[in-house]
Amino acid sequence: MSNRDAGFGVDTGPEPAAVRVGLIGCGRIGRMHADIITDDVPGLVLTAVADVVSEASAGVAAATGARASSIEELLAADDVDAVAICSSTDTHVDLVVAAAQAGKAIFCEKPVSLDLAQVDRAVAAVQAAQVPFMIGFNRRFDPGHKSVRDCVAEGGIGDLHVLRITSRDPAPPPPEYVAVSGGIFLDMAIHDFDMVRYVVASDVVEVFARGAVRVDPRIGEAGDVDTAMIMLTHADGTLTSIDLSREAVYGYDQRVEAFGSGGMAVSDNPARHAGWRRTKDATTGEPIPWFFLDRYMESYRAEWRAFHTYLTDGGASPSGIEDARATTAVALAAGRSLREGRPVRVEELG
Numbered sequence: 001m002s003n004r005d006a007g008f009g010v011d012t013g014p015e016p017a018a019v020r021v022g023l024i025g026c027g028r029i030g031r032m033h034a035d036i037i038t039d040d041v042p043g044l045v046l047t048a049v050a051d052v053v054s055e056a057s058a059g060v061a062a063a064t065g066a067r068a069s070s071i072e073e074l075l076a077a078d079d080v081d082a083v084a085i086c087s088s089t090d091t092h093v094d095l096v097v098a099a100a101q102a103g104k105a106i107f108c109e110k111p112v113s114l115d116l117a118q119v120d121r122a123v124a125a126v127q128a129a130q131v132p133f134m135i136g137f138n139r140r141f142d143p144g145h146k147s148v149r150d151c152v153a154e155g156g157i158g159d160l161h162v163l164r165i166t167s168r169d170p171a172p173p174p175p176e177y178v179a180v181s182g183g184i185f186l187d188m189a190i191h192d193f194d195m196v197r198y199v200v201a202s203d204v205v206e207v208f209a210r211g212a213v214r215v216d217p218r219i220g221e222a223g224d225v226d227t228a229m230i231m232l233t234h235a236d237g238t239l240t241s242i243d244l245s246r247e248a249v250y251g252y253d254q255r256v257e258a259f260g261s262g263g264m265a266v267s268d269n270p271a272r273h274a275g276w277r278r279t280k281d282a283t284t285g286e287p288i289p290w291f292f293l294d295r296y297m298e299s300y301r302a303e304w305r306a307f308h309t310y311l312t313d314g315g316a317s318p319s320g321i322e323d324a325r326a327t328t329a330v331a332l333a334a335g336r337s338l339r340e341g342r343p344v345r346v347e348e349l350g
């Protein structure tokens, strides 16, 4: 059944069909999504916003023209076709369940939960209600990363042998954040585990992770690592490596390389602009973007365009609830591998 058949967010007026969005969680990422929905995506209309902190929702309401609402009113509102869950991670599962039971289409920021049993509760609610669901794995919509994926899918580099991902933040988060974040694999590498799933059309079956504290000893004291290497084995024999760091002094270093029997496809870091200069001593160019909001802005816009298309044209979710579950399982397997010093089969996680 397509979402159009189900009547999700579709009117009969001229194109594009209007999808009315209610957004929960008006923090850093919620504010960005509210702006994109309001300004950048024809067909999406932000009708209501909610947050447990009323000043936060009032601020977004004033900036966008949406009404500030309670969570209960938003979930019950006739003028909300889709709920965007952008609140803190520990609220996601309850809100997914409530939105599904209210019959709303759902966009949920990553991760659904740090706990696989809780993810399964969300999966069950979405499946029982048969509502559209999309998880906010925005890197799928980065034009460079997508070009690698499309090249692999079209056979442009023959048989895929190896995928390499480099994922480095410019600066570490505060140790207090690290202590509640779920750790480097669930908090940071979850995007990379999704990129793996996106590019390689074969499930991860085994994870071997090594980690070290090379950046900030307080991250170690908080029970985490700040530097890691992860090796993944896929069901079809493809091998993936991911190298992670919480600190790259030159910026937000995000690269993807697929290597196969017929060549390789690469998504490199974009410079801020294409200008560069050469002197007798050196050739220099612009630095790479500093943080995720610089680097991935276009991907967030494309993510919302994809959500609109998904709700109005139907078809499979661009990043569905099964992607949310699979990436959480791989992240948990990486954590277990690091703790136990051995390769971990993903099926051990259940």
Ligand SMILES: NC(=O)c1ccc[n+]([C@@H]2O[C@H](COP(=O)([O-])OP(=O)(O)OC[C@H]3O[C@@H](n4cnc5c(N)ncnc54)[C@H](O)[C@@H]3O)[C@@H](O)[C@H]2O)c1
Binding pocket: 024, 025, 026, 027, 028, 029, 030, 050, 051, 052, 053, 056, 071, 086, 087, 088, 089, 091, 109, 110, 111, 136, 137, 138, 292
């Ligand atoms: N896809 C990405 O690139 C990306 C980037 C950053 C954050 N995120 C995810 O987005 C989510 C929010 O992150 P953030 O950086 O915006 O955090 P934040 O702390 O800036 O904002 C969270 C907001 O949620 C509100 N909130 C808390 N409990 C709530 C509840 N029960 N109901 C309604 N609102 C509630 C808080 O008051 C706050 O305004 C997290 O799950 C995070 O992992 C995703």
